[in-house]
Amino acid sequence: MTERKHNFNAGPAVLPYSVLKQVHSQLLDFDQLGLSLMEMSHRSPEFDQVINDAKASLTRLYSIPDTHEVMFLQGGASLQFAMIPYNLGSGGAYINTGTWSTRAYKEACTIGTADEIWSDEGNGFKHVPQPEELPSLPAASTYLHYTSNNTIYGTQYQYVPKTELPLICDMSSDFISRPINVADFDLIYAGAQKNAGPSGVTVLIIKKAISRHFVGDARTPKILRYVTQAEKGSMYNTPNTFGIWVIKLVAEWVESQGGLAAIHALNQAKANHLYDVIDAHPLCVGHATDVSRSLMNVTFRMDSEDREQAFTQLCQTKGIIGIKGHRSVGGLRASIYNAMPQSSVETLADLLASFRG
């Protein structure tokens, strides 16, 4: 077998190797049932156990209260950009901190009306607003939407915005990476393919006041109403069964690492180590403002694109992949999600520290 890469991909991203080995060991014969999980009915008691285990592990990790429930949908965060205004109506107030929050806002404007209440677009999306920078919301606002971590720009909120309105958060790229108080949120949603599993599943933690009572327009398709899937335990139609299985294993792996506080401490240590090297490096400059630095995606530039390219190529010779910045930003990016081993971060940091191009 090929030596395992140091995989800094932004998503789909590195998964815990122990989880991959569990999937591998059960792929042909799930739980000694004589078939693959991919071949099992989503209505079987055995798959019921899998999806319930996945919900239970996430519930333990986040101490999800009875007021909220976990759902597993399809279509990525991008389908949520539409489902949110369909279910919560017009009047969303959107904080724009990058590509995905821009898309979320634009989709809300296509379906109804919405307000962009803050944007860092003119500044190259280097910053997320601090509490004192947040404007008061328009009087007609019905909910507040933000993106807790911006994968492309490497920025992240280190606090939860306070509001009297329903609070909605796209947590795609820092889901289950740190403790949060779920009760602060009406809806958390996350494409699984960063911290939680493979692509093709969207995890929701949703307040039952929203998931169990549809108040949107009567012409909203049934499949796009939260109540449709909530009443059927995410099985109104066939879910991505394989993806949900892997999410269960990943969530249980996070528990085995000590839970969210413990994984957060590890994530802080990994990120701090990389940022320290970047800050000390004569050729490197971080992209994000200090208060906005992401623990998940470390974005930085060197003093020339040629040097960035030389470093990327050097990385490849050392088994380090995925550090090229997103095509819309350029530069370099190291995505260091939960499953990124400390040793891989050290390998990258050591190589970077000694690199002079």
Next chain:
Amino acid sequence: MTERKHNFNAGPAVLPYSVLKQVHSQLLDFDQLGLSLMEMSHRSPEFDQVINDAKASLTRLYSIPDTHEVMFLQGGASLQFAMIPYNLGSGGAYINTGTWSTRAYKEACTIGTADEIWSDEGNGFKHVPQPEELPSLPAASTYLHYTSNNTIYGTQYQYVPKTELPLICDMSSDFISRPINVADFDLIYAGAQKNAGPSGVTVLIIKKAISRHFVGDARTPKILRYVTQAEKGSMYNTPNTFGIWVIKLVAEWVESQGGLAAIHALNQAKANHLYDVIDAHPLCVGHATDVSRSLMNVTFRMDSEDREQAFTQLCQTKGIIGIKGHRSVGGLRASIYNAMPQSSVETLADLLASFRG
């Protein structure tokens, strides 16, 4: 390892064992790249190769002309029930042959207007209309929608309806099971979890006249417009990469079996064998009318529910699973998709032939 079951599940369903073994052998280390496919960027050249290979194999299987293209979406057939009226507008004419076509029709009615032009609901969905039974369409009709195979009721069209209008077909449960002339259709869509792969991917074969030109209402969300995904090669947002990989392997497996004509002949032989046993059996009666019998889902009843239950239990002792009928219909159902081995059909047929309860 446990002996492999005779798996008659309706979907997610049996997959070719050789495909499962390919997935297994590459799960930890895809193509000797040092990472799992689940950990690979959907923007990488390596995944590009996977998705292009999947499209190429389907294109060869169906001889898909240049006027059409293959897309891989999420959300199942159920999301297509909404996307179709969003993209094609009001005025769909729907033939109602079961649970899924009912849902498709109702979703179209939620979004705009639509006509149910034929229904077998009063008759217990035992029949699909034959060419001479199809009514002429309302003058304002804009497209014709039908469901080629009804998983729950075990009925299937053995012809393609003729119409001057755009023809749309939910082919979820008989996709790549027999040859068709793609040029007859404007849109074919299929949840993958019957013949084509695991759950969580919807395969579309769509006429470019539809996929490349959005003519729907301006308030349609971007994510629900075919043009959004078509212009981005199904990667407007992160697709279900693992699922697409498995579909590629399954499609290539069908090619290795001799293609659609060959697999159709095998499917006919398997179904005919089972129907012969049912017809000769003193306790059994088939659900579907003769002309409507499905090659994919063989539905039948015994003379009492107790006897059906006794047979189901006997099956379990012989490693035969998944033959209980859908909860909304009752009775028994053997789903015998492409990947169902002839030997498993024979095992079931032999057991049934000698069963007297």
